[in-house]
Amino acid sequence: MKSIQLCFCGSNFNFSSCCQPYINKEVQVQTAEQLMRSRFSAYAIGNAQYIYDTYAKSSRAEQSVEDIDDWSKSCLWIALKIYPIANSVNNTTEQLVEFSAFYITNNTLCELREKSRFILEESIATNSTVKEKATLNSPLKQWRYIDGDIIAHSELTMIKRNELCPCNYYPTAWQSKKGKKFKHCCGK
Template sequence: MSNCYCGNLQSLENCCQPYIIGIKKTPTAEALMRSRYSAYATQNADYLVATTHSSTRKNHKKSDILEWSKCNQWIKLEVLATTETTVTFKAYYLDYQLKAQIHHEHSTFIFENGSWLYVDGSY
């Protein structure tokens, strides 16, 4: 059994998958961010679109999300800082040329209608 893509020491099935397939709701902004990383790693663009706030969803095409998630090999997630509504992290991956990359982002989230949603991020 391997650890979840998000870096927690649990299996995907016991960590992020219940959020991704809709069995459970994420309890915090950090849990949402971690589950979104796992969704990139498993190419679940539907979850990524569904967990993006309606105010910024138009900026994220499902086909682009799916393509980006498929053309990269997701290596590791490092959470650097969290608040109730923000998460700063580094996502390590290999791009389509197998070149090591780091996506460093400060993400903003909102709790709306009982669910955490990704609003936007700065790099």
């Protein structure tokens, strides 16, 4: 087993010094992009609770931890690509992040490209520890995911077992075993 895991979000940092502290709720994200990245990493490791908790209050009612769990685990999340986007500098409480998430399901490589909306909103203290922490050393407002416009959600290609694994084509793929066939890499 590798002792160092590159972060799933493709940042080239170690998971332990990138998205993991956010997912473990040890540190609060500072930007909408960090939240987006950590949500992708949470999909990659199947942490549905974090994904649920980082929905905006207004969007949470339409979600369930079980549904998120099913969807995250039915896919192998191989790469995240974030596109540059012009956010209004005056709008400090709502931001857009455009991204493509590449994943494999049923031996098919898929791309979900979405322009997501994030909002800085009052955090909900779920227990006393969180509450104390919030009042002591962190702002009470947190970035949350509202929803997104799906730009493309498509099946890119069927992957044959003996083909070069598609993760090789994505520089931000975290799982890539250089030059390996699909059956020895993500198809395992």
